[in-house]
Structure formats: structure tokens, C-alpha cells
Amino acid sequence: MPEYSSLPLRIAVVDDEPLARSVLCEFLAAEANVEVVAQCANGFEAVKAVSELSPDLLLLDVQMPKLDGFEVLDLVGRDVAVVFTTAYDQYALRAFEVHAVDYLLKPISAERLSEALARVRERLGRGERAASPGAMAAAKPREGHAHRVLVRDGPRVHVIPVDKIDYVQAQDDYVCFRSEGKDYLKEQTLAETETSLDPAKFVRIHRSYLLNLARLVRVDQDERENRVAVLTDGRRLPVSRAGYTRLNSLL
Amino acid sequence: MHPILVRLDRLGGYLALWCVVGVLESSVLTQQGLTWPEALVQVLPPLLVYAFVCLSAWYVCRATPLATSGVPRVLTASMVAAWVGAALWLALNEAWLATLESMPELASITPRFRAQVPFLFVVSVMLYLLVLSVHYVVLAFEAFRTAERQQLELQVLTRDAELRALRAQVDPHFLYNSLNSISALTGSDAPAARRMCLLLAEFLRTTLRVSTQQRISMAEELSLAERFLSIEQVRFGPRLQVERAIDETAMECQVPPLVLQPLLENAVGHGIAGLVDGGTIRLDIARRGDRVLIIVENPRDPDALPRKQGGVGLENVRKRLALVFGGAARLDAAASPSGFRVAIDLPGTVDA
Numbered sequence: 001m002p003e004y005s006s007l008p009l010r011i012a013v014v015d016d017e018p019l020a021r022s023v024l025c026e027f028l029a030a031e032a033n034v035e036v037v038a039q040c041a042n043g044f045e046a047v048k049a050v051s052e053l054s055p056d057l058l059l060l061d062v063q064m065p066k067l068d069g070f071e072v073l074d075l076v077g078r079d080v081a082v083v084f085t086t087a088y089d090q091y092a093l094r095a096f097e098v099h100a101v102d103y104l105l106k107p108i109s110a111e112r113l114s115e116a117l118a119r120v121r122e123r124l125g126r127g128e129r130a131a132s133p134g135a136m137a138a139a140k141p142r143e144g145h146a147h148r149v150l151v152r153d154g155p156r157v158h159v160i161p162v163d164k165i166d167y168v169q170a171q172d173d174y175v176c177f178r179s180e181g182k183d184y185l186k187e188q189t190l191a192e193t194e195t196s197l198d199p200a201k202f203v204r205i206h207r208s209y210l211l212n213l214a215r216l217v218r219v220d221q222d223e224r225e226n227r228v229a230v231l232t233d234g235r236r237l238p239v240s241r242a243g244y245t246r247l248n249s250l251l
Numbered sequence: 252m253h254p255i256l257v258r259l260d261r262l263g264g265y266l267a268l269w270c271v272v273g274v275l276e277s278s279v280l281t282q283q284g285l286t287w288p289e290a291l292v293q294v295l296p297p298l299l300v301y302a303f304v305c306l307s308a309w310y311v312c313r314a315t316p317l318a319t320s321g322v323p324r325v326l327t328a329s330m331v332a333a334w335v336g337a338a339l340w341l342a343l344n345e346a347w348l349a350t351l352e353s354m355p356e357l358a359s360i361t362p363r364f365r366a367q368v369p370f371l372f373v374v375s376v377m378l379y380l381l382v383l384s385v386h387y388v389v390l391a392f393e394a395f396r397t398a399e400r401q402q403l404e405l406q407v408l409t410r411d412a413e414l415r416a417l418r419a420q421v422d423p424h425f426l427y428n429s430l431n432s433i434s435a436l437t438g439s440d441a442p443a444a445r446r447m448c449l450l451l452a453e454f455l456r457t458t459l460r461v462s463t464q465q466r467i468s469m470a471e472e473l474s475l476a477e478r479f480l481s482i483e484q485v486r487f488g489p490r491l492q493v494e495r496a497i498d499e500t501a502m503e504c505q506v507p508p509l510v511l512q513p514l515l516e517n518a519v520g521h522g523i524a525g526l527v528d529g530g531t532i533r534l535d536i537a538r539r540g541d542r543v544l545i546i547v548e549n550p551r552d553p554d555a556l557p558r559k560q561g562g563v564g565l566e567n568v569r570k571r572l573a574l575v576f577g578g579a580a581r582l583d584a585a586a587s588p589s590g591f592r593v594a595i596d597l598p599g600t601v602d603a
Contacts, residue, residue, distance in 0.1 A: 065526055
């Protein structure tokens, strides 16, 4: 532990309440080798700060406008360590499932914050970044299914309502969401995407395709006896044998 | 179904009473020269069937309850029912006597009996009226007991709601966040930290005091709500704006405590807190004759995930209004993509 204790930390403080940010900054000012590189009032600002300033640590409130703390972690958790700060203790379990380094309850004490910083330094000193992709996916299916999909595009965040998604395509380490004529890439496996979406609306029609049932017009057979799904916009997607069985059981 | 008919022991007791009546009637007949067996044989069978006819008094009672039907109506209904009942007895009696006369060995006793029929007819009318009044008494007693039980249930529910309101009122997260704000202000602005401590203390004290009262003035309810808003304004800063339209004549009205503050709590928590740039809560209090109208409107993020309508706080207010006023108070909640509006319309009594 001692060898990491002086590791310099660049920190972004994220909270929609100015006073909550100011008390954290006050405590951090008393810490050695700590620099507050950004103060963000919402999740979009936090994602932007991570992209542009690449801090080592986010002190992240859970309940915020637009994007909540967990959504921010989902978007940037691979690039930065996260310590949650909140008045609610009910998120603690989920916070550790998504590999948050620590979980601070408001009102926050300076001592408790110091402990959290020590944990962050220890983890970073061992060369670990925050969350592993598998752990993030494991925590994803919580109560109900996703209403929207968040995709990070550098400093920007796209919010895609699930009913605007036509289909999802696997592409190497990424999945591609097709929505309103545009493609959005997200670092995720198709299996992870599948578990986060409502299985009554999205069907795995092929190893590489997850289809929004509302977009399906009919299933055709091509000249080589392969089945093909025809979408409302005329696009044709391959349907595997297993995918066809799944489709039939839903229709 | 008549309550006597659903239980054998009640029916047994009832018929036993009628047997006593039959014995009394027979004793009158023995004065006229009939022997006891002769009198009993003639009186009892039609009388026991008549006992069932008299149970119809129950339906008469229920069709013309004392509480809501006027005296003339009750008297008319009773008399008509008694005469119809007695006429049925007469028919039963005739049928029985005809049966007896058809048997030669008994034929000799019936003529003496026939002479007593007018007397017995009058007795039957009286008996029907007696049964009817007993029914009225029993029904009144039961109504009284039901009312008493409902009163008790209401008391229990009210107490329960008060406790729940109290718990909902002092939302621990509201406290934690406020304390965190105080902690922040202590370092940067000590006088503001002190003001916040005092606000919070006053808010808690007032909440605890009014939550044990049945009614408080609208002015008191409003001042509690204003303290809540002041505390939240310290937390949210310029993001939280409030516009008020307060009718001063509504201030003297007596209302149940803690109906306004939960609405504002929702407006802040589910509305303003979800908006990056915050917004303006509109609070309207008006008086229309003997009614008080409270309207709370707030903007909300149209992209936010759909929430359950209003949540626990609103449901609590709705239940308490129903408990206190029955159907005389209304709570309407309307959600649009960009806002939420709750309107309460309740009777506001004014102390003389």
C-alpha cells in the first residue's frame, strides 16, 4: 500500500448540486498530490470531461439530470476509476457489481474520502483500470429492460430510445445500432446487448443480428434456400435456422 | 335470505316462541268450551306456517327503513303488510279447517272453533305488527353497531396514515442531502450554514407538531411548505424557481395537515432535479366559496424515463383526503411529456 500512497490523482467532480461539489473540492484541496481537473453538473459534462481531460478518477453522484451515475459509468467506466457519492444507500450493491472503487454516503466526511482515494491509488498502482467489460454487462440487466441505449462518440453521448432501433449488428469487439438511418458503434458484445433489451421485442435472428420485431415485414427465401428477413425499409438481413425457430416461437 | 332462516338454532328458537303464542291462543279458546287438545290441533298448524309468513316483515323493514322513510310511509307499509299477512293466515286457517272437516271423527269440533276466527284474525294482525317492530329494533341496533365499528376503523386508518405521513415527511434522503449542504456551507459561508440549520430545525419541528393535528390553517400549511422550498433552494441554487399565486382569503381555511408539502416534494424530486437548467414550480392556492383549490405545476425532462405517477407521497395524500372527506375532496394528477400538474379541491372549513 505505501508505494502507491503518493500517486498523483487527476480528479473530476460530478454532482448536479453546487454545494455538494464545493464540499468535495474543499476536502480534496487538503489532500496531497490531488488535482481537481473538472467540475461537472451533469452526466454529459462528465463524459465530455473524461474524453477531453482523461482524469484518473470520477467522484460521481448517482441521481443527476439526463444521465444518472450508473449510465455515466457504463459509458466511460473503461477509461476512468469511479467513486460514487450519494445520499441513497440502496445503490451500494449495484455500485460494487459494476466495479466502482468505493461508495460514499452523504453527508461525506473528509476521512472517508481519504480512504476512498487510497483505494483508488492502490487499484491504479496495480495497473488496473476500473471495470472489466464482463462485469459491466453482468450488472446491466437490473429491474426491467433498458428503455434507451447510450452510445459514446468521443465527448458526445447519443441517447437512442429502444423503439427507434431497427436492428443491432455484431462487428468484432463492437456492436452497431442502426437507428433512423444512422449507425452507432458501442464497445459491447451482441450477447450483452441482447440481455439488456426486452426479449419480446428484440430477437436474435442470426449470430450477428438482433432484430427489432416491429421492423419485420416478412421472411423470404433466397435462391439458395437461405431465409432472409425483410425490414420495413426494404433492407434484407440473414436469418439462421435457430433464428428462424426463435422468430416463429414469438410470432 | 332472512338471518333467521340461515341458522337452525335461530329458526328453532323462533318457532318455539310461536308455539308459546299458540298455547296462549289455545288457552283463550279453552275458555270458550274447547278442550286443550282440540284447541291446540286447530290453532298450531296454521300458526306455525304463519310464523314463516311473518318473516316477510324483514323485507318490509329493509324496503322502508326508519331513517330515510317518513312516518306516514312506514305506517302505511306496516299496516298493508300486516293486513296482507293476516289475510294469508286466514287462507291457511280456512285450508286447515277444511282438512279437519273432511275427517269425520273431527268434524264435530270445528263449528265451535269457527266462531273464534274473527278474534284470531285480529290477533294475527297484531302479531304481524309485533314481529315487524322487533325487526325494526334489531335492524336499528345492528346499524348502530356497524356505525360504531366503521368509526373505529376510520380512527385506526387515520392514525396509521398520520404515522405514515410523518415517516414520508421526514424523508431521510432529504435530511442527508440537507446535512451535506450544511457541511459544505460550514467551510465557505458559516452564516448561511447557520441559517440552513435553523430552517431545517424549524421544518422538522413544525412537521412533527402538525402531523398530530386533525386540521391546521392553510396559512400554517403554506409556511411549512415555504420552509421546505427554502431548504431545497439552498441545495439546488438558481435551478429551483418558484412562482406563487396565493389567495389570502384561503389562508384562514382549516385543512388536513401535510397535503401541500408532499406535492412540492414531488415537484422538486421528480421535476426540477431531473432538469439540467432547473425550472419554475408554480404554486396556486385559491378559495371558491367554502372550497380550497391547491395547484402545483412543475416542468420535467421529456426524455426522462417514465416514472410511476407521482409516487408514494401523492398516493398518501390521496388516501388521506379520501379518509377525511370521502368523496368531497378531489385530487387530480395530470402528466404531459414536459410537465406534471396536481390539483387538489377540498372543503375548507373556517372556524367561527
